[in-house]
Amino acid sequence: MRKIGLIINPIAGMGGSVGLKGTDGDIYKKAIRMGAKPITPDRIRSFLSNLKTKGKIHLLVAPGNMGANIVKETGIKFEIIGDISQETTAEDTKKIAKMMKQQNIELLIFCGGDGTARDIHDAIGLSIPVVAIPSGVKMFSAIFAINPRAAAGIVDKFIKETVEIQENEVLDINEESFREGILDSRLYGYLNVPKVINLLQAGKDSSKIGRSIEENKHEVAQHVIENLEDDTLYFLGPGTTVKAITDQLKLKKSLLGVDALYNGKIIGIDLNECGILELLNKHKKAKIIVSPIGGQGFIFGRGNKQFTPKVLKKIGKKNIEIVSTEEKIKGLRCLMVDTGDIKTDEMLKGLAKVIIGYKEELIIEIEC
Amino acid sequence: MLVRLDRNEMPIKLPREITDPIKESIEFLNRYTPQSKVDELISLLSKYTNSPKNSIIISSASDILLKEFIYLFSKNRQIILADPSFFLINATCRKTYSSILKVRLKEPEFKFSIVPLIDELKKPTLIILDNPNNPTGNIILDKNEVKLILENENIIFLVDEAYFEFSNVSYANLIADYPNLAILRTLSKGFGLSGLGVGYIIGGETVQKRFLGINTMLPYLNVVAGISALKNKNYAIEYIKEVEKEKNRIRNVALKLDISVFKSYSNFLLMKTKIPNISKKLTEQGVLVLDVSKQLSSEYFRVTIGTRIENDYFLGALEKITYQNRD
Numbered sequence: 001m002r003k004i005g006l007i008i009n010p011i012a013g014m015g016g017s018v019g020l021k022g023t024d025g026d027i028y029k030k031a032i033r034m035g036a037k038p039i040t041p042d043r044i045r046s047f048l049s050n051l052k053t054k055g056k057i058h059l060l061v062a063p064g065n066m067g068a069n070i071v072k073e074t075g076i077k078f079e080i081i082g083d084i085s086q087e088t089t090a091e092d093t094k095k096i097a098k099m100m101k102q103q104n105i106e107l108l109i110f111c112g113g114d115g116t117a118r119d120i121h122d123a124i125g126l127s128i129p130v131v132a133i134p135s136g137v138k139m140f141s142a143i144f145a146i147n148p149r150a151a152a153g154i155v156d157k158f159i160k161e162t163v164e165i166q167e168n169e170v171l172d173i174n175e176e177s178f179r180e181g182i183l184d185s186r187l188y189g190y191l192n193v194p195k196v197i198n199l200l201q202a203g204k205d206s207s208k209i210g211r212s213i214e215e216n217k218h219e220v221a222q223h224v225i226e227n228l229e230d231d232t233l234y235f236l237g238p239g240t241t242v243k244a245i246t247d248q249l250k251l252k253k254s255l256l257g258v259d260a261l262y263n264g265k266i267i268g269i270d271l272n273e274c275g276i277l278e279l280l281n282k283h284k285k286a287k288i289i290v291s292p293i294g295g296q297g298f299i300f301g302r303g304n305k306q307f308t309p310k311v312l313k314k315i316g317k318k319n320i321e322i323v324s325t326e327e328k329i330k331g332l333r334c335l336m337v338d339t340g341d342i343k344t345d346e347m348l349k350g351l352a353k354v355i356i357g358y359k360e361e362l363i364i365e366i367e368c
Numbered sequence: 369m370l371v372r373l374d375r376n377e378m379p380i381k382l383p384r385e386i387t388d389p390i391k392e393s394i395e396f397l398n399r400y401t402p403q404s405k406v407d408e409l410i411s412l413l414s415k416y417t418n419s420p421k422n423s424i425i426i427s428s429a430s431d432i433l434l435k436e437f438i439y440l441f442s443k444n445r446q447i448i449l450a451d452p453s454f455f456l457i458n459a460t461c462r463k464t465y466s467s468i469l470k471v472r473l474k475e476p477e478f479k480f481s482i483v484p485l486i487d488e489l490k491k492p493t494l495i496i497l498d499n500p501n502n503p504t505g506n507i508i509l510d511k512n513e514v515k516l517i518l519e520n521e522n523i524i525f526l527v528d529e530a531y532f533e534f535s536n537v538s539y540a541n542l543i544a545d546y547p548n549l550a551i552l553r554t555l556s557k558g559f560g561l562s563g564l565g566v567g568y569i570i571g572g573e574t575v576q577k578r579f580l581g582i583n584t585m586l587p588y589l590n591v592v593a594g595i596s597a598l599k600n601k602n603y604a605i606e607y608i609k610e611v612e613k614e615k616n617r618i619r620n621v622a623l624k625l626d627i628s629v630f631k632s633y634s635n636f637l638l639m640k641t642k643i644p645n646i647s648k649k650l651t652e653q654g655v656l657v658l659d660v661s662k663q664l665s666s667e668y669f670r671v672t673i674g675t676r677i678e679n680d681y682f683l684g685a686l687e688k689i690t691y692q693n694r695d
Contacts, residue, residue: 150644330663333475359468360468360470361467363485
């Protein structure tokens with residue numbers, strides 16, 4: 001039997017139907033007053049009814065409406081972990097996730113949105129892979145299954161075979177801005193998710209030829225390092241593809257922030273706009289190294305707001321180096337920018353070269 | 369039932385005019401292939417392609433020629449490719465020490481443009497493009513752009529025309545004017561000789577000189593099959609006509625299912641659904657299609673045009689999956 005955890009955020013997604021764009025903080029009470037109904041029970045029922053490997057799983061579930069109440073309807077055997085408060089909060093999610101980790105679960109299934117993903121991230125980090133059943137209003141993080149049935153498929157695959165695990169982004173969307181119609185996101189961290197590679201297929205056209213994501217990052221980093229110029233200030237954007245560069249140089253870099261590299265040394269960590277501009281005033285030559293964030297291929301405007309229009313104008317398009325794994329950039333018609341300033345977006349538009357491997361680049365268009 | 373629509377093979381059996389001579393030649397396999405037979409195949413290819421005999425370089429399977437070509441011409445040259453393109457082009461180029469520059473083909477037209485390459489083309493360069501492109505099926509190259517590229521003597525340009533029999537678009541007639549051009553062809557697709565393999569290059573002067581003296585022995589059966597196929601083209605012509613008819617039929621059904629079907633000049637279709645992991649779902653229904661998720665994304669797949677029965681089975685599976693995923 002495989003030990004697997006299940007945590008449900010019972011209020012996730014309730015804001016959506018009443019136009020509240022989320023239930024972070026106390027907003028869910030407003031949602032209830034406005035007549036919102038819980039949507040997670042149906043999502044969990046759909047997930048469990050599609051799960052084919054039930055017989056091979058020892059399911060640990062959160063108590064009450066965070067799991068047990070719904071799972072017991074389905075007749076599946078389970079064990080309840082911990083206790084929760086009457087009105088569940090983010091703290092309950094974190095507490096139960098930590099307890100499940102102590103019970104040595106192999107996989108944690110959770111149902112919720114971006115907020116729940118952040119709580120899970122805080123509790124378990126990269127220690128256990130997760131499968132995320134989408135149920136929130138905001139699901140900009142790149143960790144969610146397409147629907148509950150797809151989530152069941154991923155769990156089945158995890159149980160039946162060895163699957164590759166990859167780090168995907170958890171985004172922090174400012175819910176207040178989101179309600180105002182502004183998408184203000186920053187990269188919050190990473191969660192490990194099973195990478196469901198399609199089956200198939202021996203023979204001539206095998207598409208299995210390739211490299212792992214980690215090998216790909218390593219190659220990209222090697223290419224960048226060999227081409228680093230002396231006396232040039234490099235602002236390194238957030239994300240693991242960029243971090244692979246400093247990892248190879250045996251330097252410490254903040255995973256989610258913008259750091260500055262100069263002649264082989266990190267001279268600025270987690271810089272904001274002011275910090276970047278200050279360094280720019282002291283150095284003649286400066287470049288930015290960034291990687292697309294999220295599924296839509298944004299290189300500026302999502303997850304790296306520190307690169308403000310003022311910073312980007314000062315550095316100039318020709319001094320921007322884009323790096324990406326093939327996995328991230330495949331299938332994208334173009335890269336995107338949304339800096340909040342039309343003139344800056346226009347400046348960034350056009351063709352760009354992206355480093356996608358060692359001595360391997362891709363020409364792709366940037367649109368806005 | 370398992371329907372195999374993932375390898376762009378001809379789904380019907382070869383006629384006896386092709387298989388009988390192959391059977392008869394089996395008793396001579398203790399001997400190297402007679403030069404007279406190799407010469408006969410070259411003459412037939414020269415006639416078929418309307419190209420001089422000395423421009424034809426033959427090998428068993430175009431894959432081998434593709435690899436040889438890359439090894440012969442990649443040294444001290446950057447390599448320019450389309451993205452996506454035939455996986456073997458990409459995989460072989462990565463084995464060289466050359467830098468690779470790919471140009472993203474933008475959906476839905478998937479056209480290759482030299483506009484972003486004007487400066488790049490001043491450097492010594494090997495360009496390899498498949499036209500029709502695989503997996504998109506589209507004609508990505510415009511003749512004027514081909515000529516513009518070839519004007520630069522620093523460049524060696526290989527156009528992979530594996531699916532020429534279906535597209536009827538070729539730049540082979542440019543080799544007389546451009547020594548730096550090579551066209552790669554195969555008898556595995558339009559002529560259905562996938563199980564044997566006869567590949568050939570129609571090369572300009574620079575290409576011919578580089579290949580001189582390194583010809584490899586061609587297996588006798590492949591040569592006999594190639595000769596028989598080129599002498600009895602009718603079966604291929606009928607097959608290609610049938611592919612066109614079935615392609616249109618499949619396209620119409622798929623469009624009704626709200627699936628995007630891209631223009632194709634080949635014996636396959638690239639489709640885009642709204643269903644993730646569609647290739648895997650088709651496999652579960654007993655239909656093998658090419659999973660292109662590593663090049664595009666998991667909502668896309670490439671399907672070979674099979675027999676009418678196979679195509680019906682595929683369409684049935686596609687319809688079932690589409691309805692199951694409507695929520």
